[in-house]
Amino acid sequence: MIEAKHLTKRYGKTLAVNEVSFTVKPGQVTGFLGPNGAGKSTTMRMILGLDTPTSGDVMVDGKPYRELADPLRSVGALLDAGAIVGGRSAASHLTWLADSNGIARRRVSEVLDIVGLSDVAGKRVGTFSLGMNQRLGIAAALLGDPETVMFDEPINGLDPEGILWIRNLMKSLASQGRTVFLSSHLMSEMAQTADHLIVIGRGRIIADAGTDEFINRHTAPSVRVRAVEQADLAETLTQRGALIESGSDGAMVVTGMDSAAIGGAASAYDITLIELAPLGSSLEDAYFDLTKDESDYHAGQLVDATKGA
């Protein structure tokens, strides 16, 4: 359980995190979503007692992190998988971590096994690929068998197999009743992994809701429609408050009415429908809609590229 209250961090004139309050509950995957530079990492560093808040506070299991006696048994965190001295072996890296919290050394080989690095336990970390570093970071986070796990952008640089593995791991940790807090700037990833979303933009919380609820609230479902009497249908639907855009191939994209309502309106006016297809709503649309004013920099083409992916 993580509880932040009016958490604020100021660097000179920049307000990196602004009066942020949220609770991360056990038993579910909570996504911490926001564009780069929104304040996700700063918030996570404050949770871990690495950065001191300018004001406000954040508790882990009811205590400030720095007061935890053996913090690795309470919270396992992966902030930056590359932040590691490369000269040691993977097993040695985990051994010093285990020693620092009085964790039995046999746990080192257990977690290496969980993340699939047993075969390279004796290899220098400096020779590891990004994906292997990421797995080692997760092994380190699991070392103390913590009730709370926290991962900052864990899928960065991973191949599809690795992404799937992490996604399943998060879900299984949550299903065991643990608190799973996961940051990402990738909306599509969050849609598939997170049960709950905390969206941050420019240092402020702009949404805190269940993933489904978030989608429903922030996206307008749209329907693709073609009809023989297309102009008549357009007029009828507009009168009923729908918003109509013309698609490139002659179809209309209708927002503000679902397909049942459109079908009903068509039949009431004896309009023959050729096509009636719900387009669904994308979480990414909701995210971009919500954060477009909050993002520090607007890279239009970049956003479009991500959207298309």
Added chain:
Amino acid sequence: MSTATHTIDAIHFTAPAPPVRSSPPSWTLKSEWTKLRTLPSTWRTAVAAVSISVVLGAVLCISQANQWATMTAAQRATFDPTACSLGGFFLVGAVLLGALAVRTVTAEYSTGMIRSTFTATPTRRRVLGAKAAVTAAFAFPVALLAAVVSFEVGQRVFAGKHLQVSFGSPGVLQALVFAALAVSFVAIIGVGLGGLIRHTAGATTALVLVIVGGAVLGQFLPAGLRQYLPGTALEAAVTVHWSAGLLKPGTAIVVLGAYAGIALVAASLRVTHRDA
């Protein structure tokens, strides 16, 4: 959280550990020792420190022995075969071991691993204290070995001119132990400078200036102040034949210990009050 029931699976602990109220400092010491001994560069540094100290010491002794014939009576009177044989040790061995101590801190800052360290042990002064204790404890036997072998090789060189002293000669054993102790304090100063400066190059340069720079800077200072410079105190710690302008060896060790303490406290304050 405590009410949550867990399914048995591979992720779970085989046997839950008993809860601990506050972490014992021995965990941090053990952890820092694991860090130090599992870096191959630690052992390479130790081997380099001993071998270069011995070879350079021998070269300096050969040079001194060859100059003996042309030395003045005054120079001969203050000639210290013990200190001379440790010349290479102080020029290189102490610097290498000090730089190793610097890197125990700066390598973690430059890679960002310091965040893992402070996440595992949030009491940061304890982390620095453990690094200082562990590197000093590692430096002591390595430095003692370097000093003893340098001394022995040096005396064999001097034996050719019948200038040698032996382990049993007055003040020699103390000088060798003080040499190792002095390098342990240099290691602690290195940890302190690492915490204050955080960059390997900067902190190592600062350490070299502290050890060697004193000799250069010292010429502009009155002798009364000069003898308290770390570099001069280091030189004084191993003298068997006391000479003017140097502290007594015991005093010199105390002065070096004070420098180590100041560096460590300053670094602890700095590291604790700064975001990691």
